Amino acid sequence: MAQKKEMAKMQFSKVPVYNAGLDSILNGGLPARRMTLVVGEPGSGKTVLGMEFIYRGALNKEKGIFLGFEESLDVLRENAATLGFDLKAMEKNGQLFLMEGRLDPEMVVSGKFGLQPLLSVI
Structure with a gap:
């Protein structure tokens, strides 16, 4: 119980998601300088959550990289356009960088693994 109280006292610097409802639930956004895994x-x-986060960040003069593992970059851009997100313009002015992270099927491994090998591929 004491450990929970200590954790509650800790203040992390936050990065806003730029979605008022989600920022409220997250008490100001995602923890800054930390990896956040969305499953x-x-x-x-x-993908929509990640795209909104990166796009709205770019609107607020933040640069971002979006790494997609499923859809091609063209499909990502088309889907984002249906939400009113003009990714091409943001890519052109250097605010966003989109990257395909689809792996070769021969590289797919099942079972226990660490993130370091995956990060080295990226």
Whole structure:
């Protein structure tokens, strides 16, 4: 119990998601300078959440990199356009960098693994 109280006292610097409802739930945004893993079933909105975060950050003069593992870059751009996000313009002015992270099927491994080998591929 004492450990929980100590953790509650700790203040992390936050990065806003630029979505008022989500920023409220997250008490100001995501922890700054930390990796945040978003997981969920197909179609649960992971890509949309990431795209909104990176796009709205760019609107606020922050540079960002979006690494997509499923869709091609053209499909990502088309889907973002349906949400009103003009990724091409932001890429052109250097605010955003989109990168395909799809792995060769021969590189797919199952079982226990660490993040370091994956990060080295990226």
